[in-house]
Amino acid sequence: MKNIKQITALETFSIRHPVLRAEKPIESCHFDGDTLETTFHFGLYDSDNLLGVVSLFEAKNNLFTTEKQFQIRGMAVLKQHQKLGLGEKLIIHAEKQCSEQKQNLIWFNAREEAIGFYTKMGYQTKGLPFEIKGVGEHVVMFKAINDE
Template sequence: MIQIKEISAQETFPIRLEVLRKNIPLPFEFNGDFDDETFHLGAFKNDKLIAVSSYMKADNKNFSGNQYQLRGMATLTEYQGLGIGKLMLQEAVQILKEKNSNFLWCNARIAAVDFYKKQGFQTFGEKFEISYVGEHYMMFKKIK
């Protein structure tokens, strides 16, 4: 049984490091991690944290209204493809609705674009490069 719960920024760091920062010399701590409006979600299986994601209030000129940026979306390799990322995003959308948020956006790695599309995100604009990580698309999902 998988449980999705709010967690602290510090709790996200080990999975961010393992899944998103292996051989990538970029920080695993993000601007906004400790802001009051930021929230972090974790997926637990039998009390073991197996996936994380973070949601930060961040305006993007391409969208309007109350906006959040999704960052640090990662499921431990052995648990990928089991519906856990989807569950976390469903919970995030519920929380964002309660916060009257209009848009959730992210910079999606090419390899994850189809995952986000399945969760109702669309790409915006041209693909672009982020040093050390590779090509990305900006993606967004309308919440309200």
């Protein structure tokens, strides 16, 4: 039985590291804002095994005029559990959290290989692709939540 629960920033490292930062030191898994009260971390579990994580940061991107915004960071599912709908469950959970926090927009920097996944979930791209040093090419993606 798979379930999602709130976890600490430190607990996300066991997934962030092998999926997003494999060639880098474990310290690279710490993101600015990880420990703020306004940041939420969620883990998707199968029994006691953590399979995937997603983090939500209250962060404004100036590409958008929307007042209230959340940024998704550190979205990752262990390789052997990818393509099973777990990432989708995590994103839907993040969207619900945004809605509960009365946020109006969810955005993130998507890796090139993940754009198709997010497009299927109703996200749109904004602006041109850009390089995140040491990580690779990304594009900003977004979705309106709680349309007024």
